[in-house]
Amino acid sequence: MKAEPSSPRTFPWRLQRQIGVTPWAGLLARGVAVLLALIISGVVIELGGLPAIDLAKRAIESTLGSAYGLQQAGLLATSLILTGLSVAVCMRMRIWNIGAEGQLFMGAWAATAIGIHIEGPVIPMFLAMFLAAAMAGALWILVPALVRAYWNVNEIITTLLLNFVAILFVNHFSMGPWRDRVVGVLTATYRIPYELPSLVGTLHIGILIAILIAIGLYFVFNNTRWGYEVTTIGRNRRAAEFTGMPVTRNILIVMLLSGAIAGLAGAIIVTGTAHRLSGFISNEYGYSGIIVAALANASPIATIIAGFLLAVLLNAGIVLSTQGLSVNAVIAINGLILLFAAIGEVAASYRLVRDVEEGPGESPIGGPQWGTPVESAAGAVDTGQGGEVET
Amino acid sequence: MTPSSSLTTEGKLEVGEETRDQILVEMRAIWKRFPGVIANQGVDFELRAGEVHALLGENGAGKTTLMNILCGSYRPDAGAIFIKGESVGFKSPAQAIAAGVGIVHQxxxxxxxxxxxxxxxxxxxxxxxxxxxxxxxxxxxxxxxxxxxxxxxxxxxxxxxxxxxxxxxxxxxxxxxxRILIMDEPTAVLAPIETVELFRVIRSLAASGRAVVFISHKLDEVLEVSDRITVLRGGRKVATRLTSKCDRRTLARLMIGQEVVFHKLDKVPVDGKTIVDLQDVCALSDRGLPALIDVSLRVKEGEILGVAGVAGNGQRELAEVLTGLRPLTRGTIIIDGEDLSRASPIRLARAGVGHIPEDRIGMGLVRSASVTHNAILREYWKPPISVGARMDNREAAKFARKLVKKADVRVPNVRVPVRNLSGGNQQRLLAGREMLIASRLLVAVHPTRGLDVAATEEVRKVIVEHRNAGSGVLLISEDLDEILIMADRIAVMYEGGIIGLFEASAADREEIGLMMGGARPASDTHR
Incomplete structure (x- = not known):
């Protein structure tokens, strides 16, 4: 149905939905979303009896004001960029990988399995651990990918549920067969004898790996035939089928790639910061990756920025948790950011326009025409983001 | 001709003795524009208590739009609606139903x-x-x-x-x-026996003093069930007549129109060899029902085969089987002597088959992507655009600029998203792209739908030029004028089958109009 002016003639302004969002409006919407979420969180914290502005000041100082704080944020960013990329790769095709958390755990598990059982020279060992982690992550999404590609089974539920399986699986090994009986910890494995080299202070080179992967993905999406296919399928699946692109195969490849990246994140965490596999190696990175990817609108380069932004917030939260603010509050703030980003996404596609007579003659040839012929009007209004969404 | 069944006697209203209070609905000078289309142009419509009023017209004539305005789904750009003499302006279907106007959608x-x-x-x-x-x-x-x-x-x-x-x-x-029931193409989905039952219901509702609007393009049904008929064509009201004073022939003429607006396009008579040979092709619709039933057709070099018919009679499926988008359940498709019944879209594109799809925005183009992205859609996988896995964006832009120039797409640059292009420009881009690959056969489905007059002429011209260059064209259109102007041969589709095949020179507009409405050719006198 056409969106029609429903206000009486006396009020000439109305909201009109535009088809598509300009890049600046999208960016502005995201910026405002983050800001609003922070302001609302501040008000709530203030009402809860804690000095919000004071806390914010301390959070900023502790993270951005010291080398140690920056290094800590960088470590968090490494994981968030990788899980963000994992989710973003799927988002390019309008598929939601909610299972980056589980794939991360499986990657960590595979890297640990190799790290604590095999001895060898450092570089081949790292290659082996990373490869195993990527494969384990990909394997963990294989079933959701197959049923999505061939039977169109909703991937949101399948990937999400496998997260819990993965955590239980890891817990079994970290508390059972691989538990470090020498030191006597209860919930972690033996220490992996291979450590990622440091970049600056506590920050290891994992951050470089994450950034390189992001840049690599940027080139894949923008400069390869396959990237073109993925973009086309994501934007209009029917057009892709019209040309004869291998849609099913590409859904599989994209989802496996997504799993592999999340798996790699697990290997980097376990060899870079955690050193022992346990059920606590992830700060919900897989879920935060969804926020990162959404804020970045699935762009690999923007994912780096969004990853850092969330890392700073997360680090601030960890610092604040020593000052009486619970970690759950930080998770809630992240949730608020995502919620506002989603609202901003929709709001960005509206303009306040003056109510004037619209006619077919108004659109100059070649100029913008903010309308579609009658046949497609319904589709344009009903879809969520850019208009063309496959159902 | 009078309607034949026994239903007609009960409750028929003598419309001759009208009194003011019998008028339930009056719509005056209704205008409704959509981007690129004027759906209603000053349409008047009147509905009386106790009558079944048929709204007759081809697809796109504005019937459904007019009734969507009456039932509150759309608001008119101009014009007035009176219900029992009172002016109303429904803002929603809920308000309309409160005033006694209800619609049963198709x-x-x-x-x-x-x-x-x-x-x-x-x-x-x-x-x-x-x-x-x-x-x-x-x-x-x-x-x-x-x-x-x-x-x-x-x-x-x-x-x-x-x-x-x-x-x-x-x-x-x-x-x-x-009190006012609008039925939008209610028989389109029904089996014949269910139609009989529906007509009984419609008559009894009218007999109880309600008014029924019956939207249809099927002449026989309209004649059978209605008391009065209003014919729309191209968004305008053509006539309102008493059903008892109409017959199929006059209705077909009113519905299809007679004036040929466009001049007949020039023609190069060629008797080329057969490019495409469809033999007993069967296929299912999206809902899994038979959509093509034993269709056999040939398209030769240098000819346009026009497929006439009301939408939904298998035309879309015909285009899709020819372009690899829909599997055959039976039959064969032979292109240049090669059996391509099961070929993929890419394979058919390589064999020289291009496709201007019915739904250019939903299927032919990626609206949110740039002109370049869309221009290379058919040839992105081959050099010089792609060499190995790598795609050369500069070559892609070069290709796009060449296409834009050749097809006369008016854009400031090739980076703008396609959704910013006017309908005519979108279609020129799409048609130009498809013609590049359609060295043998171009399947064009409703190629001018929704375009203004100038853009329509241009698109038609390039299709005819493409034919003149020796390619075959399968032109599917529900606009009979378009078919008559452009086609060298005309096939008429009805309910999944070809029910008539004419040389364009021997084609009779009225007979085709009748066949589109489901009438089998009475004799072969027109051949």
Whole structure:
């Protein structure tokens, strides 16, 4: 149905939905979303009896004001960029990988399995651990990918549920067969004898790996035939089928790639910061990756920025948790950011326009025409983001 | 010609003796524009109590738009609506139903998983607050017997036949007190036996003093069920007549029109060899019903084969089997001597088959992507655009600029998203792209739909030029004028089959119009 002016003639302004969002409006919407979420969180914290502005000041100082704080944020960013990329790769095709958390755990598990059982020279060992982690992550999404590609089974539920399986699986090994009986910890494995080299202070080179992967993905999406296919399928699946692109195969490849990246994140965490596999190696990175990817609108380069932004917030939260603010509050703030980003996404596609007579003659040839012929009007209004969404 | 069945005697209104208070609805000078299309241009419409008023016209004539305005789904750009003499301006279907105007859409709006009773009570203020299946079933049973429509109240919608689902829709509208019932192409989804039943219902509703608007493009049905007929063509009202004073021939003429607006395009007579040979092709629709039934057709080099017919008679499926988008259930497609019945879209594109799809925005173009992205859609995989896995964006832009120039797409640069292009420009881009690969056959489906006059002429011109260059063209259009101007041969499709094949020179507009409405050719006198 056409969106029609429903206000009486006396009020000439109305909201009109535009088809598509300009890049600046999208960016502005995201910026405002983050800001609003922070302001609302501040008000709530203030009402809860804690000095919000004071806390914010301390959070900023502790993270951005010291080398140690920056290094800590960088470590968090490494994981968030990788899980963000994992989710973003799927988002390019309008598929939601909610299972980056589980794939991360499986990657960590595979890297640990190799790290604590095999001895060898450092570089081949790292290659082996990373490869195993990527494969384990990909394997963990294989079933959701197959049923999505061939039977169109909703991937949101399948990937999400496998997260819990993965955590239980890891817990079994970290508390059972691989538990470090020498030191006597209860919930972690033996220490992996291979450590990622440091970049600056506590920050290891994992951050470089994450950034390189992001840049690599940027080139894949923008400069390869396959990237073109993925973009086309994501934007209009029917057009892709019209040309004869291998849609099913590409859904599989994209989802496996997504799993592999999340798996790699697990290997980097376990060899870079955690050193022992346990059920606590992830700060919900897989879920935060969804926020990162959404804020970045699935762009690999923007994912780096969004990853850092969330890392700073997360680090601030960890610092604040020593000052009486619970970690759950930080998770809630992240949730608020995502919620506002989603609202901003929709709001960005509206303009306040003056109510004037619209006619077919108004659109100059070649100029913008903010309308579609009658046949497609319904589709344009009903879809969520850019208009063309496959159902 | 008078309607033939026994239904006609009961409750027919003598429209001759009209009095003012008999007029239930009056729509005056209704205008409605959509981007690129003027759907209604100063349409007048009048509806009286106790009559079945048919709204006749081809697809795109503006019938559904007019009735969507009456039932509050759209608001008119200009014009006035009076119900029982009072001016109204519905802002929503809810307001219209409160004023007694209800519509049964062509595509039902029922919740498949709920029962008939639940569907009737959904969103209805008279639904009791303490619902139970028994209570709802009882109430539904009452409504059933009140209107003489029978449906099992407890049956889920998906368990019901299409005819029964339609009855649920009708009851839902009637139960809310509709005095004016609009039915949009109600027979399109029905089996013949269900149609007979529906007509009985429509007549009895009219007999009870309600007014029924019957939207259709089927001449026989309109003649059988209605008291009066209003014909729309191209968004304008052509005539309102008493059914008793109409016959199929006059109606077909009113519906299709006679004036040829466009001049006949020049023609190079070629007797080329056969490019495409379809033999007994069968295929299913998206809903899994037979959509193509034993279609056999040939397209030769240097000819345009026009396929005429009202939309939904298998034309879309015909285009899709020819371009690899829909599997055949039987039959063969031979292109240049090679059996390509099971070929993929890419394989067919390599064989020289291009496709201007019906839904250019939904299928032919990626609206949110740039002109370049869209320009290379068919050839992105081959050099110079792609070499190995790498795609050369500079070559892609070069390709796009060349195409834009050749097809006369007016854009500031090739980076703008396609959604910013006017309909005509989008179609020029799409047509230009497809013609590059359509060295043998171009399948063009409604290529000028929604375009303005100038853009229409241009698109037609390039298609004819493409034919003149020796390629075959399969032109599917519901615009009979377009077919008559452009085609060298004309096939008429009806219910999944080809029911007539003419040389363009021997084609008779009225006869084709009749056949589009389902009339089998009476004799072969026109051959």
């Amino acid at each position: 595509h039902f709006r029922l919740v498949e998983k709920l029962s008939a009773a639940e569907n009737i009570h959904l969103g209805w203020e008279q639904t009791p607050w303490d619902i139970s299946m028994t209570k709802l079933a009882e109430r539904t049973q009452q409504i059933c017997s009140e209107y003489g429509l029978h449906v099992d109240p407890r049956a889920k919608i998906w368990q019901l036949s299409t005819g029964e689902q339609q009855r649920v829709e009708i009851m839902r509208v009637l139960a809310r007190g509709a």
